[in-house]
Amino acid sequence: MTKPHILVARAIFPETLARLAQQFEVEANPDDAIWTKAQLIERLQGKVGAFTTGSERVDTEVLAACPQLRIVANMAVGYNNFDVDAMTAAGVLATNAPDVLTETTADFGFALLMATARRVTESEHFLRAGKWTKWSYDMFAGAEVHGSTLGILGMGRIGQGIARRGAHGFGMKVIYHNRSRLSPEREAECEARYVDKEELLRTADHLVLVVPYSAASHHAIGAAELALMKRTACLVNIARGGIVDDAALAVALREKRIAAAGLDVFEGEPKVHPDLLTVPNVVLTPHIASATIPTRMAMANLAADNLIGFLTQGKPLTPLNPEVLTR
Ligand code: GLV
Helix, strand or coil, rough: CCCCCCECCCCCHHHHHHEEEEEEEEHHHHCCCCCCHHHHHHHHHCCCCCCCCCCEHHHHHHHHCCCCEEEEECCCCCCCCCCCCHHHHCCCCEECCCCCHHHHHHHHHHHHHHHHCCCCCHHHHHHCCCCCCCCCCCCCCCCCCHHHHHHHHCCHHHHHHHHHHHHHCCCCCEEEEECCCHHHHHHHCCCCCECCHHHHHHHHCCECCCCCCHHHCCCCHHHHHHHHCCCCCEEEECCCCCEHHHHHHHHHHCCCCCCCCCCCCCCCCCCHHHHHHHHEEEEEECCCCCCCCCHCCCCCCCCHHHHHHHHHHCCCCCEEEEHHHCC
16 A cells, blocks of 8 residues: 655654654655745645645645645644645645643743843853953843743743743732633633733733734734833743834834843744844844754654644644544
């Protein structure tokens, strides 16, 4: 019996590829080349499944050119690289990789918050540049984290993980804004108070963004929102590029309209807005919030399990458009 053909669009763990190869004829990308849309379409010919990361866009053009495609499994919890409506219309199952990265990503949100508030990278650059010739009482004085007010925009699983760390670990007062309010039990567990977006912006000492990217969240933080924040506030984005207007943020940082920012995601990444590269009060990391080997392995295996489960038994683990299954 011939095995179904699938495409693995980026380099992944050899162990995951080996698991997939037991079930499928796999075309892989061992050189980890970044393909154009035309190259992706070319490689998808004859494939019923695809393993993607957030960098491969699956839209109407790709779907129309690949009528045999039945499932695309994303090795990411975010799936703004998918046009899910178009996939549903084309009868193509979309899956993502939730849950397995929640705690690791919340850890990183806190790492970035701490590094930003306490000016860790800025002071390291100073030291490495040989500028540390004497200690002084106010050198790299930053913002308090413990006991301060932590604001969270987007209170899904990762947002709740950050809230728990802030409330239980750092004695922070936690406020949040989300499309829908958490249950009273969940709010109590996270010690988090629901507020409107304006109160969140005005009150937070540290604002962490964990909201999914969509047309509705595009530039949710722009010049007007930054103007509402405290001049002493720190902003942390571990969600997606495009949620923050990076050009407006660079201006706000340069003019010290907010104290500092920590960014793991960028509009048009891996390109970074040039103005962000020249302001000192920003910590910049290359989209690594879920980057530990056990977590990345769990994400890769979940994407693989979605392909295996669906293509061998019609049972994916984490479908985004389950209505496709009942057609
Ligand atoms: C990472 O950004 C993810 O969505 O998993």
